[in-house]
Amino acid sequence: MSEKGTRRIGLIPFGLATVVLLSLFLTLTYQALFHRKEGAARLPVLRRVETFSLTDQSKKTVTLGDLRGKVWVADFIYTSCPGPCPAETLRMKEIQDLVAGLPDVRLVSFSVDPGVDTPEVLARYAQAHGADPAKWYFLTGTVKEIWRLATESFALAVGENPPNRPAEEGPVFHSTQFALVDQEGRIRAYYDGLRPATAARVARDIRALLEERPTAGPERSPVPTGGGAR
Structure with missing residues (x-):
């Protein structure tokens, strides 16, 4: 050859x-x-968070504008809750640990019992649960402000339990859903705050939003209070 x-x-x-x-x-x-x-x-625009001005555990004012440019996770709790709140806070702590290296991420816990949950009370609660005060805000204000924010902006249930309620139910009922909010103040996903798998799913979706280019997408109908969790 x-x-x-x-x-x-x-x-x-x-x-x-x-x-x-x-x-x-x-x-x-x-x-x-x-x-x-x-x-x-997987992360459609569901609804938009309306403006608010509340007080955090260090007595600083936190507004929606302060969270602009950040991806944040919201939940509604109260410090004397005998029911699901400790589990919610544990799940939020897991999320905090999973995204600790990401600078543009915040966690926001709104108290649905603000008459009891003063900044001092919230500060003790935050410290007891290992919250980073620079990244995890516990917010208080008036009942009207926070309950309106929960129901109208987040489409989540909150209300007063009847006086003859069982002791384990506490004075306030509220949704245990978490909401993921993007850099423009738009809710992009809901999750069951009590599921062990939620922390990893939220951390994954946070990273997806951080990589997402800002786009003006159409807002969708509100997610029903009891549904839409991932």
């Missing part, structure tokens, strides 16, 4: 390898882009 023929045979495997590698590269690139878009599609 001639030297020329040998060279041609030697080039065939090399060419095939190049084509295979190029095809693999393009496939992986396409899949990465596709899944990134797919991840963003």
Whole structure:
């Protein structure tokens, strides 16, 4: 066989390898882009949080404007809650730990019993649960402000239990849903705040929002109070 023929045979495997590698590269690139878009599609714009001005555990005023440019997770609790609030706060602490290295992330816990939950009370509660005061706000204000925020902005239930309630139910009932809010103050997802798997799902979706380019998408109908959790 001639030297020329040998060279041609030697080039065939090399060419095939190049084509295979190029095809693999393009496939992986396409899949990465596709899944990134797919991840963003999982987080539709559900509704918008209305402006608020409340007080945190260090007696500082926190407004919706202070959270602009941040991805944040919201829940509604109260410090004397005998029911689900400790579990919610534990779940929020798990989220805090999972996203500790991300600077543009905040956690916000609104007290639904603000008459009792003064900044001093909230500060003790926050410290007892390992909250980073620079990233996790516990907010108090008036009952009217916070209950209106829960029901009208977040579409979550809150109300006063009857006087003859069982002791384990506490004075206030409220939703245990978490809400994920984007950099523009739009709610993008709801989660069951009591599920062990929630922390990892929220952390994953936080990262997806941080990578998302700002877009003006249509807002959708409110999610029912008892549904929509992930």
